[in-house]
Amino acid sequence: MPKVKIDGFEVEVPEGTTILQAARQIGGDIVPPAMCYYSTLKGSGGKCRTCLVKVTKASEKDPRPLPKLVASCQQVVMDGMEVANISSEEVLNARRGVVEFLLVNHPLDCPICDQAGECQLQDLAFEHGLASTRYEFERRTFEQIDIGPYIKLHMTRCILCYRCVHVANQLTDERVHGVIHRGDHAEISTYIEKAIENDFSGNVIDVCPVGALTDRTFRFKSRVWFLNPMYAHRNCDKCSGKAVVWMYGHEIYRVTAREDAYGEVHEFICNTCRFDKKDAADWTIEGPAHIDRHSVISQNHYEDEAKVVR
Ligand code: SF4
Numbered sequence: 001m002p003k004v005k006i007d008g009f010e011v012e013v014p015e016g017t018t019i020l021q022a023a024r025q026i027g028g029d030i031v032p033p034a035m036c037y038y039s040t041l042k043g044s045g046g047k048c049r050t051c052l053v054k055v056t057k058a059s060e061k062d063p064r065p066l067p068k069l070v071a072s073c074q075q076v077v078m079d080g081m082e083v084a085n086i087s088s089e090e091v092l093n094a095r096r097g098v099v100e101f102l103l104v105n106h107p108l109d110c111p112i113c114d115q116a117g118e119c120q121l122q123d124l125a126f127e128h129g130l131a132s133t134r135y136e137f138e139r140r141t142f143e144q145i146d147i148g149p150y151i152k153l154h155m156t157r158c159i160l161c162y163r164c165v166h167v168a169n170q171l172t173d174e175r176v177h178g179v180i181h182r183g184d185h186a187e188i189s190t191y192i193e194k195a196i197e198n199d200f201s202g203n204v205i206d207v208c209p210v211g212a213l214t215d216r217t218f219r220f221k222s223r224v225w226f227l228n229p230m231y232a233h234r235n236c237d238k239c240s241g242k243a244v245v246w247m248y249g250h251e252i253y254r255v256t257a258r259e260d261a262y263g264e265v266h267e268f269i270c271n272t273c274r275f276d277k278k279d280a281a282d283w284t285i286e287g288p289a290h291i292d293r294h295s296v297i298s299q300n301h302y303e304d305e306a307k308v309v310r
Pocket residue numbers: 157158159160161162163164165188204207208209210212213
């Protein structure tokens with residue numbers, strides 16, 4: 001099995017593992033951020049460039065460095081490879097550039113955006129963004145679109161990561177959702193605004209790294225950090241029925257799928273669980289959901305409160 005060193009930490013991984021996956025096995029600060037890669041969606045990654053790293057030694061056989069920074073979500077590790085992520089000023093500089101580029105057409109409307117507190121671009125901008133913009137041209141803007149009764153598309157916030165398109169391709173039987181046009185004109189479309197009626201369409205909300213796709217049954221109801229995320233399950237004939245219910249007192253404000261430490265869902269949930277089961281009696285509540293990644297949601301100490309109540 002190939003061995004790879006990332007920022008000085010060595011790990012042995014199966015053949016075919018990417019640098020990003022290897023870094024995730026090591027964990028901690030050396031894991032590159034990823035805005036378009038999503039481990040449970042085939043073909044994702046390679047679009048946003050936030051995961052760029054420097055390969056300082058290509059392999060044991062060929063120890064020369066790779067001439068350009070590489071997308072760690074795409075580059076497979078070779079035995080003896082050495083990679084620099086946060087230890088490289090060149091990588092951090094490039095990441096600052098990528099964040100600036102992503103923000104060129106992204107509105108800074110975090111104060112009114114439902115994704116605030118769980119937006120990957122907000123976190124990225126906080127860590128790598130500049131305090132001001134150099135962009136002087138008019139930003140592209142779009143009308144908001146209702147994609148069926150449950151999902152709102154706010155294309156102005158979209159960073160074209162294609163994750164929702166992969167969900168549409170891989171989880172729903174009839175794809176009515178994709179990217180049309182190219183370059184600055186590219187936009188997520190529902191092919192003549194046809195509603196996504198499929199049972200698993202709500203998962204586009206969870207995979208969207210920004211606030212471009214939001215839950216119409218939850219929009220503007222509460223900031224996420226005022227709610228307590230709880231693991232819960234129910235008997236469901238369409239999905240595993242394992243979810244996170246976001247509660248205020250005994251009321252359920254929204255339901256989402258469970259996410260791992262990198263904000264990725266491994267068991268997608270159906271629309272019935274997500275949108276129709278908002279009564280606490282519908283669910284068996286297991287206990288507080290742990291949010292691994294750094295998030296403002298943990299600031300309300302809901303996990304400690306649950307321990308005191310018990
Ligand atoms: S709508 Fe969200 S998930 Fe879809 S491409 Fe845009 S940013 Fe990505």
